[in-house]
Amino acid sequence: MIEITNTMPLGIKQLLTSVTDLKEGEKVLIITDDNKREIGEFVYKYVKEYFDTTMIVMSTREGHGAEPPDMVRAAMENCDVAFGATSYSMYHSKARLETSKKGRLRWVGLQDYALHMFESGGLTADFNEVRRVIDRVSEYYQGKTFTLTTPGGTNMTCSIEGRKPVFDYGTSRTPGSASFPPNAEVALGPVEGTANGVLVFDGSIPHPLLNLLNEPITCKVEDGIITEITGGKEAEILQKILAEFNDPTVYNVAELGLGLNDQNYLCGHMAPDEGSFGNIHIGIGKNLNFGGHVDSPLHMDLVMKTVTIDIDGVTIMEEGLLKV
Template identity: 35%
Template sequence: MNLTPLMKAAMIAVRDCMGAQPGENALVVTDTGKLAIAESFLYAFHSLGIDATLMVMTPRDHHAQEPPSEVRAAMLSSDIALLVTTKSLTHTHARVDATNQGVRIASLPGITEDIMTIGAMTADYQKISELSWKLTKLMESTQEVEITTELGTHLVMSLKGRKPGIPPDDGIYREKGRWGNLPAGEAYIAPVEESVNGVAVIDGSQSPLGLLSTPIRITIQDGKAIKFEGGTEATQFERHLQSLNDPNAYWVAELGIGTNEKARVTGNILEDEKAFRTIHIAFGMNTDMGGKIESKTHDDGIVTNPTVKFDGKIIMEHGNFVI
């Protein structure tokens, strides 16, 4: 792969988003599926005079699977860690423990050359930060959320006693212990698990399946997915959850709202969940964001063009922000 087209985005990530400085110890974690892209970040660190190491592992089997012990140890001993992987390490204990030790972390699961050259990595991160913080402040004072779509989504959930992700996933990770995704762009929260009821019609994409040809209609009762309807992809997603042999994989884990104007819904969940005009509902692990569910996975489903109400007040109408 010719790394030259990637270097601008790699420098944005290393210099602007992470605020890397000479004298810091940086780590790039990757796997054999993302090795070439990971090299661009390594070279970006080196071009700034920063000591950086590249560690390559076997791709994980699913999102939220822990990395090898050697990778975990390296993460814990770094100032900055970029996780350039096929499957997400975001919702792992290794990431949480490194964050708690003050490591600045950006997770880039499924990152592609396309995202780095024309997609979400090209956005104005100051604008992303402003909108993400605005939504986060609203979440802090919200008791109940209602989400509807013309395709049949109708969900109600409580945020009472829960705190949104602070700071939000805005792409600015310069302070000790800051972490999030790159590309960035979402405000998110773990709702009160047992409070989530209704139907979610996932019509954009669903992790780990990718872009959907037919919407997946998921019935949720007291916080757990109990029924999957739709086409072949609904069956595939249900079988994916069954294959984990993990009853906690069915719990609603997260409500997220996309805040990146450049992000597109392409089937790559890293970019999809940041897209304007979308919210996402995740199933599985959420202890890393203030919830109480331990799980082997964390699978996001994208809902497009929603109407979202915070305590009865519309903050998004058919996908358009009205705040």
Template identity: 30%
Template sequence: MSLNATDSMNILYAVEECCFIAHELSSTLVLHQDSYRTICLIVTTHSRWMSIWKYMVLPFRRKDKDEEKTVNDEDEDINALLNTDSQDNSISREDPPEPTTDEERLHAISDMVIQTCMDIRRGENVLIVCDPTTAEIGQSLHIATQKRSERVLLVVMPKSRHHGEEPPTPVAALMRQQQVVIAATKYSLTHTKAVRQALKDGARIATMPGMNFELYTEGGMTADFQDVKRRISNITNFLRRRRIINVKSESGTDITFEVNWRDWKLDDNGICNRPRMLTNLPAGKVFILPKEGTMNGTIVIDGSWDSTLIDEPVELIVEDGTVVDVKGGSLAATIRQSYGEVAKKLKAKDRESVWTVAEFGFGMNPSARLVGNVLEDEKRMGSCYFSIGDNSLLGGSSHAGIHVSGVIAEPTVWLDDTCLTESGEFMANEN
């Protein structure tokens, strides 16, 4: 290949311009609005332009006659413009100091999510989804991901109205094109068609609904997820061949239902490193689809509902797997209203499905606390939870478009004739 002086300078000017654009984008958020609903914040890196500069431009660069030849033929102006990444990459790897400031703790957790939980590899396509309430966390995850892969996209979408609402169509389309999706949003995307389709297409996905700075940097997110994985793995034998579950509590819960013991989900352990894997973060729960039509009794939610610590317990009356009445104070009225609004959007024959008892599970994360956010509360050792609404992700028949969980703080749970927890004390051997 040979280039004349004019062609050589044209390449030089083009690459200089690209490098400048890349530099500007590295510190600037580029907004794109689609259908008045979706705002994409696309942040790019400039390392690819450094490669173009080094291998395509420098060999053809004109030099003055009196210019000395150096071993490293580099352009000082471009290096001054693009020096941040090269400096970072030259730092030797040492054990990082213990984070002390809020910003350091934020970035330390993001590094753990990217390196340990998701195990992102070089060159993987990564999509980070957040909304205005979680933009700080989304940006931190983006920074952490750039240390592993250059192919990372950060999208800020409008805040959803409730758990299980579908993301805007452009976001759903992007999710299908990724190898890794991390969704830190106010309301959960876990039980959506968008997530199901992305999983089917091979993505591995972590969702973090209701996440905020305090939840992100303390409690369940600080757990050793390799230890959580071990605990969950070791409880497998305890669950084998047990099909009748009974849950009671001092606040009035008394509910019985059947399960198919082979359907226990044991992979919510914080390690999401293979295609088609799905996890919540913080992770650490074991859960299952109650056999449809078999649940009868009373569930009293006394720990938390969604993102609310319970002041006055909420009583759910269940017949044949469906909630037929909700009793309690103002929170009970809010639950009836929110589920009623979702039901109105469904066909008449499907409206009852919003009240399906969709999921039962118990916590296995020793660092998780009861803080008034179900994302962490349901992972707390000794607690259990029930979810109401969409169960299609677990193989059920309810496609309700809503999925909300309520936590029982100190339950007694029996599997057949064996005690799992007694008044909130974990009895099964998970060591």
């Protein structure tokens, strides 16, 4: 690993060291778009001082999981580390999934970033300690029946039988790995068609039209599908976003992602919100990355606070506090 000696924001230094373990001679790609060009250029300014670095600017995609242009995909296949400094997440895109499977690329999603995130918050975490916490929790984060409740009114159960935990340590140190720091989580994919109950989102929905929520959004879930969305103005915005896809798969309950980076806090940006300790995000739409078979045009995460999680009678977390 190259010794980083110049003055730079701690978050940038973490990206080049603790997060990616970049080494001399490796090639770096920065992907950005029209709406996040400030972030892409900020990262490029520092990375190019140490590594062979290329930056590509593309038009802003239509949503999380949308595919990049073919030229971007080709560039992803010819680099060692790619930073996705974009408006929407590319993590669940086929381009990212298939390129990572080829075994060279280390993917780091910087979607929905703001400049303050390079100075304080989750990027300042001890990522080795975060990994230890995730590994410990993951031993318990599996089983048959998952029950989720919150003081805000959530009460949902689903089957997780046969589904194995998926980790995001917030680091991409080995070929084929992918992360979006400072998010750090352990996640499960509910078995399709088994989720039932009520989900009340009172944290955030990382989307340019929503982000930090001013009032709760209540979703009724029947047989794995969100069938009703109620609340105020923000609930109406969510309804419209999903309806415009004109695709029933976007309502699929796809992910149970438990945030485990204790330096994160809810701030209206995707990575810190989803990785905030004691909160959970429910992913909807595409679940291919979680052992499922729903290939939706969307993967969107919705965050709720202060969760209680029970798996097969074992309390994993109680009102935001770890019990394992």
